[in-house]
Amino acid sequence: MFDEFTGPFIIGHMNYWLFIILMMTGLYIVVAKGNLVKKIVGLNIFQTSVFMLYISMGKVTGGTAPIFPHDLDIDPDVIYSNPLPHVLILTAIVVGIATTSLGLALIVRINEEYGSIEEERILEIEQAITVAENTAHGDVMGGRG
Amino acid sequence: METEILHHTRASFQDHLPVLVILVPFLAAPLMVLLGSRRLSWPIAFGASVAAFGIAILLLAKVIDGTEISYHIGGWAPPLGIEYRVDAANAFVLLLVTGIAAIVLPYARESIKTEVPVRHHTLFYALFLLCLTGLLGVVVTGDAFNVFVFLEISSLSTYVLIAQGSYRDKRALTAAYDYLIMGTIGATFFVIGLGLLYMATGTLNMADIAERIADQGGNRTVRAAFAFIVVGVGLKVAIYPLHLWLPNAYTYAPSAVTVFLAATATKVAVYVLLRFMFSIFQPAFLFEVNTLEFIILPFAVLAMFAASFIAIFQNDFKRMLAYSSIAQIGYILLGIGLLSEAGLTAAIVHLFNHGITKAALFMGVGIYVLRSGGSFLDDIQGLGRVMPLTSAAVVIGGLSLIGVPGTAGFISKWVLVQAALEKGWWPVALMIVASSLLAVIYVWRVIETLYTKPPASDVIAGEAPLSMLVPLWIMAIACVWFGLDTDLTIGASQTAAQGLLSGSAGMR
Amino acid sequence: MRHHLILRVVTKFLVGTIMLYAFYVQFHGDFSPGGGFQAGVIMAVAFILYGVVFSLEQVQRVFPPWIVHKLAALGVLVYGVTGLYSLLTGFNYLDYTALSPHHPEHGQHYGILLVELGVGITVTGVMVAIYYAFAARNPIISDEEW
Numbered sequence: 001m002f003d004e005f006t007g008p009f010i011i012g013h014m015n016y017w018l019f020i021i022l023m024m025t026g027l028y029i030v031v032a033k034g035n036l037v038k039k040i041v042g043l044n045i046f047q048t049s050v051f052m053l054y055i056s057m058g059k060v061t062g063g064t065a066p067i068f069p070h071d072l073d074i075d076p077d078v079i080y081s082n083p084l085p086h087v088l089i090l091t092a093i094v095v096g097i098a099t100t101s102l103g104l105a106l107i108v109r110i111n112e113e114y115g116s117i118e119e120e121r122i123l124e125i126e127q128a129i130t131v132a133e134n135t136a137h138g139d140v141m142g143g144r145g
Numbered sequence: 146m147e148t149e150i151l152h153h154t155r156a157s158f159q160d161h162l163p164v165l166v167i168l169v170p171f172l173a174a175p176l177m178v179l180l181g182s183r184r185l186s187w188p189i190a191f192g193a194s195v196a197a198f199g200i201a202i203l204l205l206a207k208v209i210d211g212t213e214i215s216y217h218i219g220g221w222a223p224p225l226g227i228e229y230r231v232d233a234a235n236a237f238v239l240l241l242v243t244g245i246a247a248i249v250l251p252y253a254r255e256s257i258k259t260e261v262p263v264r265h266h267t268l269f270y271a272l273f274l275l276c277l278t279g280l281l282g283v284v285v286t287g288d289a290f291n292v293f294v295f296l297e298i299s300s301l302s303t304y305v306l307i308a309q310g311s312y313r314d315k316r317a318l319t320a321a322y323d324y325l326i327m328g329t330i331g332a333t334f335f336v337i338g339l340g341l342l343y344m345a346t347g348t349l350n351m352a353d354i355a356e357r358i359a360d361q362g363g364n365r366t367v368r369a370a371f372a373f374i375v376v377g378v379g380l381k382v383a384i385y386p387l388h389l390w391l392p393n394a395y396t397y398a399p400s401a402v403t404v405f406l407a408a409t410a411t412k413v414a415v416y417v418l419l420r421f422m423f424s425i426f427q428p429a430f431l432f433e434v435n436t437l438e439f440i441i442l443p444f445a446v447l448a449m450f451a452a453s454f455i456a457i458f459q460n461d462f463k464r465m466l467a468y469s470s471i472a473q474i475g476y477i478l479l480g481i482g483l484l485s486e487a488g489l490t491a492a493i494v495h496l497f498n499h500g501i502t503k504a505a506l507f508m509g510v511g512i513y514v515l516r517s518g519g520s521f522l523d524d525i526q527g528l529g530r531v532m533p534l535t536s537a538a539v540v541i542g543g544l545s546l547i548g549v550p551g552t553a554g555f556i557s558k559w560v561l562v563q564a565a566l567e568k569g570w571w572p573v574a575l576m577i578v579a580s581s582l583l584a585v586i587y588v589w590r591v592i593e594t595l596y597t598k599p600p601a602s603d604v605i606a607g608e609a610p611l612s613m614l615v616p617l618w619i620m621a622i623a624c625v626w627f628g629l630d631t632d633l634t635i636g637a638s639q640t641a642a643q644g645l646l647s648g649s650a651g652m653r
Numbered sequence: 654m655r656h657h658l659i660l661r662v663v664t665k666f667l668v669g670t671i672m673l674y675a676f677y678v679q680f681h682g683d684f685s686p687g688g689g690f691q692a693g694v695i696m697a698v699a700f701i702l703y704g705v706v707f708s709l710e711q712v713q714r715v716f717p718p719w720i721v722h723k724l725a726a727l728g729v730l731v732y733g734v735t736g737l738y739s740l741l742t743g744f745n746y747l748d749y750t751a752l753s754p755h756h757p758e759h760g761q762h763y764g765i766l767l768v769e770l771g772v773g774i775t776v777t778g779v780m781v782a783i784y785y786a787f788a789a790r791n792p793i794i795s796d797e798e799w
Contacts, residue, residue: 001477022564023337027330030330031328036322039326039490043326043329043330046330046333047329047333050336050337050340053337053340054340057343057344067426067685067686070684083146084349085340085343088290088349090292090690091294092336094302094690095294095297095332098297098301099297099301099325099329100529101783102301102304102325103307103322103325103326104787105786105787106304106318106321106322106325107322108787109308109311109318110318110319110322110792113311113315113318114315114319122319126316126319129316133460133521134460137450137460137521137523137524155743156740156743156744156745157743161745161746162741164740164745164746165740168736168737168740168746171733172729172730172733172734172737174726174729175725175726175729175730175733176726176730178722178723178725178726179723179726179727179730181719181722181723216745216746217745218745218746218747219745219746219747219748219749220744220745220748220750543786619666648700
């Protein structure tokens, strides 16, 4: 019973388990942390988990790196791993870098404007602005704001 | 190496249309940056988007009778190579997106002069074109992973475009940041879904996936993939509980960006949702799993009411319209949730009609912001008398938003109500009418402030510049035109709905 | 970091080597793992290392920001125009056969070289631009704080 459980279910699906753990770790950080930089870190972990899912998907048991010999004399006995998911993930990594650098750039600008990168502090400031706006613009509307 | 004579038929300009529609804005963007000339950047951007619009018209003319065009990138045949595929459904969306882009650019020229620092103008137009490229690519491609790549191209440029609003209001930065986090989570969910699909089928070509899924029935991997894709794209569509990024992003982005996003970005996301739901996962799968109507329908109805209700209590015209957008997305989802040909037709018609209606309204807001410095109701009060032409167009847009007969909004709601009645869901039909009444309230609040109150003393008198008025009026006239002449909208939507409902047969 | 003699000497020695390696990865990517992405990043590392060890001003004197931005755009254009060429000669977009219609296999080689060159240029430009954008925002840490 125990062996049946640990064998195919846990060990056999190890890549999926790690994927799920990483994914949930990443999502948790994005949701729970108030620091904007930490959120980006969480987002990175989240994305990395997907990279892992794809890359482990391309592995063929006993397969080697999918590079053909230069003379294209392919030995039919050699098994190659599937390179397509790796190529896809190369693209996804580039997208991830772009997202990260853009997110960090936004944080730099937010820090310059708000003087903080803590979500709570930023929300406080925004709340104050909204209240000020509503008192400035609400009266005209018969106090409906 | 032996010489190999290749038998090759020369492809003509007509054959290249599907790739040209993307290539023109895609190459214009770096060209603009390379030239680095502020004077040349606008003409290049405008020229590129008009050219793309022309190509989209040619494409729609070719496929409106139900034929399909398949274009093999690099000459590699699908399913191995990447394929661009144009049919009635996406040619229609292409027309909407390129058309809006070509109309927004003249408007943007005046609008961003006051909202974005001059040194950023060249990059602004370059990003605008990249965003356009991404949206067009999402629509035209027939390769599932390609959708993700193009989606991210458009999203990344969108985040930057929204952040450009920070020179007017610093909250644009946090709005862009929030959208970045949410959008990336959505995109990553989408990629997880694609990964699961690839595991189940071993292919990325949409038609090929569809075919292989059909053989498998609904196994668990496919179902998980479906869930991930719907949630991931749902974040981009702003389906009701996933809409939180939208109000701030629309409110604080520069006016021209808001017009473009409201009219195209969410619509393209809806298109992706339709494509994946119907062409890849078969309609049979949706009916069989049969949870779709129980998931999408309640959220659609909730969006129609909750978002409209919140819109009523907004003091900021722009923010009010942002919430109204969420409600309107509810109508589109309702059409999809009906899972019938009439429902899908209604969804696609509304996708188009709401696009032009919101474009007209947000253009009006942009003009008010330009002239009075804000979009709060007390900033715009009395402007109906000072700026009669702008306000008249805004009123037409507002009527179309409500769905008054004779406007585009009426047509789509009419088709939607008919679709609901056809299914015998008269409570749903009643709810559509009831939520339209909520739209009457918030639109009336705006019309009331525009015409019955005296203008504020510090308002710069006079109409908007012509380059903004003309696009606004084109949109306003389109609202009326498509309310009277429904051949194009309903015709194309019906062809598209039939194609979608025939599932992967529609992709053959 | 003017006082860190060893770092400065080693950096001067390394920058050239790193650039050479970048070119190797770039042009050998046709036969072995490598290509534009990797080469672009390695090339950017040479500049970033120089900037970190010496100073932002010094690296910007060698590689001014405006050139960096133009390079990023130029690379994309190289890629796009390669595709456009095959389109204009009557082949599908990015069909490398167009580059050598009588030797399709040669065409593939030329096409990949050109496209990867475009990728390499853009990646170099973008990576250096990202470094500039962040490095220019904050005051540079003074030597005493190390």
